[in-house]
Amino acid sequence: MRAFIVKRYGKKEKLHLTELPEPNVKENEVLVQIHSAGVNLLDSLIRNGDFKLFLPYKPPFINGHDLAGVITKVGPKVGKFKIGDEVFSRVGDYRIGTFAEYISVNEADLALKPKNLTMEEAGSIPLVGLTAWQALVEIGNVKKDQKVFIQAGSGGVGNFAIQLAKHFGAYVATTTSAANIDWVKKLGADLVIDYKVEDFETKLGDYDLVIHSNRDTKILEKSLRILKPGGQLISLVGPPTPEFAEKIGLPWYLRLVTKLLSSGAKKTAKKLNARFLFLFMRAEGSQLGKITQLIEADIIKPVIDKVFPFEQINEAMTYVESGRTKGKVVIKVK
Incomplete structure (x- = not known):
């Protein structure tokens, strides 16, 4: 082959x-x-x-x-x-x-x-669908009328996550370029921010959940600050955490590495009474089956x-x- x-x-x-x-x-x-x-x-x-x-x-x-x-x-x-x-x-x-x-x-x-x-x-x-499902449903436990900020709404994970969050009744904010604003609104986004000319931190506040996908440290800090007390940020790009290292069975020295890498984000989140979590999605056929049901019902495209x-x-x-x-x-x- x-x-x-x-x-x-x-x-x-x-x-x-x-x-x-x-x-x-x-x-x-x-x-x-x-x-x-x-x-x-x-x-x-x-x-x-x-x-x-x-x-x-x-x-x-x-x-x-x-x-x-x-x-x-x-x-x-x-x-x-x-x-x-x-x-x-x-x-x-x-x-x-x-x-x-x-x-x-x-x-x-x-x-x-x-x-x-x-x-x-x-x-x-599969990858974007499972990433969105595990972030929003399995970890985020998103509920009706919660406020969710999904970064990069026109990307692969972003457009799927918008549709999934709206299915569960959330209020969804996202970022994209001016050319894609109308398009992500049609996907279901309630508030769309042009990241090239607007600072999302000045537009958003008191959010329950952030799906974070930007590697810039400053963006991570801004994203934590828009959370309400008890809110959570689920990062798709890191830094990886000791919980992740333990979950996939990494040796003690790599767990120590992840502790050092994620210490800054965790400290910032703790000061804000929020949670920082890292998601490295996993294969899961049963969750794909649930996603299939939503697609066949024309809920997600x-x-x-x-x-x-x-x-x-x-x-x-x-x-x-x-x-x-x-x-x-x-x-x-x-």
Whole structure:
């Protein structure tokens, strides 16, 4: 099969197209012929080596986290799926490799593809959908009439999170550029701030929840200050916390590293009587199934910026890295 691999870590490195054997299928896995693969900033960060302290992939390895495709083989202990099922997934950490024609996936990480979506639309959903679900529902426990600030509303996670928060009845504020203001309002945003000319801290206050996705330390501090007492900020970009390190089973010295990295944000949050949490989303087929129900009910719609052919994965990643996408970028594999 054809696959794009990371030969060595580095920001200037390209993925290399190569021929590899078709993956073997373990007893609780299925083999998926990949039709489409979502492209995420995480894919670039993995290639760069930004996460190798926590996710030490050893090059060469196949990159890619999102997929939509068709099951062609099933392991003997698989009970939820059969050959021919159309599925989608954000595959598990240490099992990545969706920039390829086939991949073996644990059945716990899979869900049936929403019937009303194309393969390209379905391939755009898993990582951003699960990130939004775990931030808003699992951790944030968002409720009707709560005030939620979702940064970068026109991005992949942002547009999904706006739709999900509105489904649960929240009042949603977001940031975007002037060109996308009307568009994010149509997604459901109640208050939209042009981040190029307006300071969101002067516009917002007394918020229950912030979904934080900007690496600028000053933006993090501003975001904490708009929270009400008891409010919480869930960061998708860090700094990582000891709770995260413990959850994924990192050794004591890496837990110490995360304690040092996150100490400033935690101290600021504590002074403001707020909470700072770090989310590194995980694969979860059961949550994808709940997302499928919302999509099939037309409550949430996928937003695709651009579809690239399989051979142009490097160009697709560069486009995502530009930060100018409006929705998701997808690779058409089959």
